[in-house]
Amino acid sequence: MAKTIEQENYREKVEEIVAFFPEKKGALIPALQAIQKEFGYLPRPALEVLSGSLRMPLSTIFGVATFYAQFHLQPRGKHIVRVCMGTACHVRGGQKLLATLENELGVEAGGTTEDLNFTLEEVACIGACGLAPAVMVDDETYGRLTSDKLTEVLDQYRKGKEG
Amino acid sequence: MKTRVLVGMGTCGIAAGARKVMEALEKGLQGVEGVELLPTGCVGLCEKEVVAEIQKNGEKTIYGDLTPEKVERLIEEVVLKGNIIEDWIAARPEEPILAKQERIVLENCGHINPENIDEYLEKGGYKGLEKALKDMTPDQVVEEVKTSGLRGRGGGGFPAGLKWQFASQAPGDKKYVVCNADEGDPGAFMDRSIKEGDPHALLEGMLICGYAIGSDEGYIYVRAEYPLAIKRIKVAMKQAEERGYLGENILETDYNFRIKIKEGAGAFVCGEETALLASIEGRMGRPRPRPPYPATKGLWNKPTNINNVETYANIPRIIRRGGEKFAQIGTEKSTGTKVFALTGKINNTGLIEVPMGISIREIIYDIGGGIPEGRKFKAVQIGGPSGGCIPAHLLDLPIDYDSLVESGAIMGSGGLVTMDEETCMVDVAWFFLNFTQKESCGKCTPCREGTKRMLEILERIKAGKGKNEDIERLKFLGRNIVDTSLCGLGQTAPNPVLSTLRFFEDEYRAHIEEQRCPAGVCADLLRYVIVQEDCKRCSICVKVCPVNAISGKPKEKHLIDQEICTKCNACLEKCPFDAIVKK
């Protein structure tokens, strides 16, 4: 695989990580864990470098990275925002909340903002139907939301980051 | 004698607020002479967390439900004056909750500081290793384990001594000792407690195994979700190395042994031994067929002995006290004790250790304190997602490997989930199958495809859309998935369904034939109805309904439109007159 500029950005760090495992055998999973610890996720160019360092097909690395629940191939935000898509929330405008969030954060469901502050996800039902429509941010549940209130909630987390 | 205050600082203790209690104690005991304040592992009384044991004047008392606010009185009366605060005692030794237990593996958990090797040594720690290295040949160690009758505590119940013998007799100059510490069953935390509460026992067990089978290298494969356990094992390893129990020339013999920790990456199937080995080797956790067994072809194709944490933790005691003595505990074919995580609809949830052969009744009613709010016991799910349920009429079944298998359950690693009349057995089966289905590695057809189809049928039944032939279909699928799957995960995945079908087929039939969930759990089959005689027409329900399914203005008759209702329970909770019922 051709070398790319992106790969060069990760090369030093990945090679440093691989050097930590003098025995190449069995190094893949700990190496992936170390890469994810370093970058917060498994960046593709880093895995491409790793493939060369460990002399292992990239397909095998991709397979392992997608097999284990611990690994993420996309950057994850500092805060995970989950919009409830249950029936009650749906009826009470969950979809609209999602649209507000997509608009506010500039990402689609499943995406992460560029500043890596938020990851937006849909969730089947968080069991807060009485509070519909509801959104969870990290472990906190916010109910009876309107678009305006939701913006306020988001602002708290935005400030948290800056402050 | 020093007064000791030991605070339960396992993962659950910390989650319950043990750190704050610890801090308050530290503050309150500042400048007080002759009192030691220490962290300890889990004593098993989950219901009573935060828990602390106070050892004074040779007496041990366990206090529970502690908060920072209670600390002042605790120090004043108990630590300093030596009185006892009756109301705060978590459990007394003579109460059945403790008296019916027999603590061998957990003997140190909750009583010593797991981060201090001296406390382990005081309790006879590493004496088993010393005895093995200095007074016994490797073959004698294997024999001793065989004599003990110890069977693998990870689920299958294969005799540990026999396993060791296979690995010891397998040709090869490089051999491995692997500890399966990837405890992944939902609701099981036995191994975590041992790792957190008595990590040296695990190390010692592995060291003895290494000597017995001729290995110089061990791996502990532990879930990354157990950071505290990993930390404590690392601390223990460092201390063991410093004292010459681990590393080169152990106890000045020519025995060398090193241990490496491998953190799992989040895959339940890696509890299966060949998948676990694949994962240590850095591959996807896809199991491979056995034979060859790991004893002959294991890690990197070298002979390997794999046991779980509880199994290894039993070893030091077996060597120290003799296999014969261990074999006297329990039943003839299931010797020793078993640790269980007692959860579900039971008064005393927690971690217990009982002699094999004890009846389920004793566990539920004597140790567990029975079912909350006087409800009726329905069944207990034993063995987690690979296990099965034992119904009320088998309450006197003794807990041993063979009786459990006969009844359609398995010992498993030790999850014990109690269920009462408000538990729907179809829902329980669905819960466990949903778990295993998501954790299937996808390699073999029956597990990858079959568990998915079983789950779809269960979902259909739960939604009241089941067909009469679905019961036969489930049995057909279940039976053949058990027969044809490649590994233990698939071979046992249908068990929760098959065993609930065996004892509670009528519940399945009620869902299918009458669209009724007898336990009132399956939401799609419930109807929320307003009892008009009790309704005061206050219209609160109309306002709280998130989907506007309730009609009627104040003072008018209220009705719930079943088509719109999402069964969210909001109206039932808010009705001031209890005029809304689930049917």
Added chain:
Amino acid sequence: MAEISVKINGQEVQIEKGKTLLQACEELGIDVPTLCYHPRVAIEGACRLCMVEDKKSGQLIASCTLEADDGMEIETESPRVVEARKLVLDLLLASHDVDCFACERNGDCRLQDYSYRYGIERTAFPGERREFPIDNQNPFFERDYNRCIQCGLCVRACHEIPQAGAIDFANRGFSSEIATPFNVPLEDSTCVFCGMCVELCPVGALVPRLDRFTGRPWEIEKVRTTCAYCGVGCQIELNVNEDRVVGISGYGESEPNYGDLCVKGKFGWDYIHHPERLTAPLVRKEGKLVPTSWEEALDYTARKFKEIKEEHGGDALGGLTSAKCTNEENYLFQKFVRAALATHNVDHCARL
């Protein structure tokens, strides 16, 4: 070689030690169905179709992974075995795009054959089926994972035969699938398009593009020959329909390749019936190339060689030969250039 004795379907037979039960059955002409076994690659034991019943333990065992042991007694078509096989097939069908009508492998598909053999009309477990876009970006073969049964033969072929490692399993459980890294198109992966995955695929998930709609399997005549591309001399089978070559398969029973092919041997056959293919020698007459006879062409060439050699000396000539030729042919060629043309100007393209 040590022999052991096993009883298969009540018949006592002697077989070589070290063979699996499946291989033993194969040798005895007992047809045990399997989808994930292929002698060319490692044994996986994934499809669970080759289950047989062990009479002694009463267990079903996968015959592809278990080494036959002395004194074993097995049944290959007992009611229990048949029931288990039916379930496995049924489950595969539930996740399979059963559009045999449009499938190139219709009539040459093991899933179809076995389903027919065990009398399965359609799946008893219709439910969720994953949908995959068809990948037909590369010029050589189509990937339609709606037909994939996840036997993994392609993955093993890719890692073991050319060692390209372009594909592997990704995800797990019901979501598991076969993928290139980050799902890039095959041509952006390390794929060398040897087509071994296509050769080993037991169903219609991997199909050569050129072969599409050129003939049903039962219309195809297999003609064994030697690959014309290089000097290795791979043994191939031309797939011929009505006197036209419509595809190429590796011939598995012989050296040097035992079924293995490369991208050219497998996919590069379209020159055979190409309208621009040279089928007769051409000679330039009055500035135009016109067909001629071999006799005239050779005479003409020999005459020209001689003229040049006489007029300018042998070093005015040179010879370049090809890796398509055998060593012997290349030897002869350099001998000809040195002895007949009298020059050392001889070389070889060294690759195709």
